[in-house]
Amino acid sequence: MAVEEEGLRVFQSVKIKIGEAKNLPPYPGPNRMRDCYCTVNLDQEEVFRTKIVEKSLCPFYGEDFYCEIPRSFRHLSFYIFDRDVFRRDSSIGKVAVKKEDLQKYHGKDTWFQLQPVSADSEVQGKVHLELRLSEVITDSGVISHKLATRVLECQGLPIVNGQCDPYAAVSLLGPSRSDAKKTKVKRKTNNPQYEEVFYFEVTRPLSYTKRQFDVEEEDVDKLALRVDLWNASNLKFGDEFLGGVRVPLRVLGQVGVHDAWYYLQPRENGGKSVKVEELGSLRLNIVYTEDHVFPSEHYTPLRDLLLYSAMVQPVSASTAHTLGEVCREKQEAAIPLVRLFLHYGKIVPFISAIAHAEVNRTQDPNTIFRGNSLTSKCIDETMKLAGMHYLQVTLKPIIDEICTEHKPCEIDPVKLKESENLDTNRENLRQYVDRIFNVITTSGVRCPTVMCDIFFSLRESAATRFQVDQDVRYTAVSSFIFLRFFAPAILSPNLFHLRPHHPDPGTSRTLTLISKTIQTLGSLAKSKSANFKESYMAAFYDYFNEQKYADAVKNFLDLISTSGKWDQKSIETPIMLKEGSVKLTIKRVDGKGSKGTKGRFMIKRAQGRNRFGMKNFKKRWFRLTNHEFTYHKTKGEGALCSIPIDNILAVERLEEESFKMKNMFQVIQPERALYIQANNCVEARDWIDILTKVSQCNRKRLSTYHPSAYLNGHWLCCKVSADTATGCTPCTGGLPANIQLDVDGDRETERIYSLFSTYMTKLIKMQEACGSKSVYDGPEQEEYSSFVIDDPQETYKTLKLIVSAVQTLEQQHTKYKRDKFKKTKIGSQEHPIGDKSFQCYIRQQSESSTYSI
Secondary structure (H helix, E strand, O other): OOEEEOOEEEEEEEEEEEEEEEOOOOOOOOOOOOOEEEEEEEOOEEEEEOOOEOOOOOOEEEEEEEEEOOOOOOEEEEEEEEOOOOOOOEEEEEEEEEHHHHHHHEOOEEEEEOEOOOOOOOOOOEEEEEEEEEEEEOOOOOEEEEEEEEEEEEEOOOOEOOEOOEEEEEEEEEOOEEEEEEOOOOOOOOOOEEEEEEEEEEOOOOOOOOOOOOOOHHHHOOOEEEEEEEEOOOOOOOOEEEEEEEEEHHHHOOOOEEEEEEEOEOOOOOOOOOOHHHOOEEEEEEEEEEEEEOOHHHHHHHHHHHHOHHHOOOHHHOHHHHHHHHOOOHHHHHHHHHHHHHHOOOHHHHHHHHHHHHHHHOOOHHHOOOOOOHHHHHHHHHHHHHOHHHHHHHHHHHHHHHHHHOOOOOOOOOOOOOOOOHHHHHHHHHHHHHHHHHHHHOOHHHOOHHHHHHHHHHHHHHHHHOOOOOOHHHHHHHHHHHHHHHHHHHHOHHHHOOOOOOOOHHHHHHHHHHHHHHHHHHHOOOOOHHHOOOHHHHHHHHHHOOHHHHHHHHHHHHHHOOOOOOOHHHOOOOOEEEEEEEEEEEEEOOHHHHOOOOOOOOOOOOOOOOOOOHHHOEEEEEEEEOOEEEEEOOOOOOEEEEEEHHHOOEEEEOOHHHOOOOOEEEEEOOOEEEEEEOOOHHHHHHHHHHHHHHOOOOOOOOOEEOOOOEEOOEEOOOOOOOOOOOOOEEOOOOOOOOOOOOOOHHHHHHHHHHHHHHOHHHHHHHHHHHHHHHHOOOOOOHHHOOOOOOOHHHHHHHHHHHHHHHHHHHHHHHHHHHHHHHHOOOOOOOOOEOOOOHHHHHHHHHHHOOOOO
């Protein structure tokens, strides 16, 4: 989800590897061990939770998390919790990284010291204040000065224990005073509107005789305004601190007026008095990306160069191939290239071209596609994008069964437990391998067309290059579909969205043994037993030393490398796309009014005391497949309701004002609408995106909708009183129907520009290498040996065009940053004053001041 900024779209995303924690404090009891999990939070909002690692003070998680960030945030935080069966889980410590500091840790494995967690330090949100100092003449003729403090509103306050009933406490602080006043409590909102004014008398020295309105320096230094936000709690522990701000009165300056937004700050000395080193540490790898995407026409020169790559002769002189040459890791280049070429339908000719070139450089058929080349990485990425549904329908049922059953499958006699039997374990493992092998080798009809076309190209190139080797046409394909697709998915199902978390150690070991066997079965190697270093694996593989297994692999490879024969759209098997627990309420449409109406829906009063209220919301388990959207009372139970995908007319956000609840969206059908609350903003965006994509081609989709509910006789959004009124807001549109290939071409081109800009020095060095090769016919210089340059003149022409396109975009970015800096107003709603920006605000105010006597 992008944020619009003056014709420019800003995307935020984060990719996190949660490694492990170490040296956590022991539990204060005889056991001393803990059952810990880690959460990922945007400010105070939890967006991801790892599995629980039991009985460990050094838990290993090994989990990856990626999300598009749909809103602004100040901190990316990680909390370690200890599960408590009888009480609320207790927090052990946290890591909080400020948004502006994320680049310091970009892509690096970093050990972070856990910090104490205190209610006084867990703050978020901002407050809008207006201060005005004025002269008042009393009845006795004495001039006094009053400070008028107006608390206007707050935004984004944290929700405490499921509620937020905030009020503000306002105090004027000085050496001999601490006047305190309070606003009214605003119920059930974390975006309260106050609009309350408080007056404080500011004393002046008797020597004050200036006619010009001013504030004495010695007074200002002694006075400050303190505004604290509190959650009004009915609990015996008292009200909870939500955050505060301290405003020195010197901000009033000569004008005597100050109007600004402030970030709420933790209470001073709010943390617990715990030695940091006693809490342990957490290993993380954080990759935060912020893409600033210009209108499409800005990318035309670079995009055209990239998309023309497949036609360039030789392909090593193309723009896309050059990107792979200059990037530190081939994977860096492969990800945006594949997404861009998929978006424009040019992935097959591009991969065919670079694969053909690589095959021609390969001398030994046994090493074909075995390196981490640009070709290998691009095919890997294509399979992940285009083949995710294929994996889901092929492997997920059996992987789920293995993870649930926990059958013992250890066949290493050294690792065998006393209670286990080796023969039984071998039989368990053999049955699992047989079942997975069968589901893979019978799944050829479901292999996506784009993958089949690529495999056909690989097969033809390999067979032409190595005509003597009859098996090379199989090994060229199996090195990808088995070695880089099915085997890794079995080994780490969480990385391929087959499981929500990394499996437990026992199940992980079972999957490792299965993956090794499947990989060897698919390799069609001449000597199978020689492929195993472990004698117990070689002995186990004897079960599969039959010709029928090799024949099944070859038949499968023949099928998936036949170009254009199968179409994934013909798949009739339901594919589970997403599931999870959320709250919903159902508002039914009056059947009489629904006849003959298009682009509108009618809501009747829900069953219950209140038309809309918390009692109408039920927690349900939702499942979405490519056929239907269902909800269940609990996971695993039968469906309470099934909605065919064809019946979804629109999926849109629901404004918070409707129910004073965040993260809500609506699923609109012909006869009713579902109002659903997700657990957090990321989950809400995910549900909206995937429901919209899967229903995008429905013929009766609405063109307009109401972004708010119908309450108190009118629509809250447009104030129209007729409940049958056509929607007042255009529905979200323009999303492609193909779920897996939902790609923003301009965003990917921007990422490629960013890579070229980062590696500009290597582009220049590559130009030097082209010049060196053109004029010097001797041995290649060592500093240029890392580049693949088949045609120096063509490569140099391409490099010159790349540098020109990148420099043009660089100028656009520089201009945007300069203009944005000029327009940035510290203290505005978009740029509140924080703990580090106060001095910048004072400086900005003094520079822009035009006050004169």
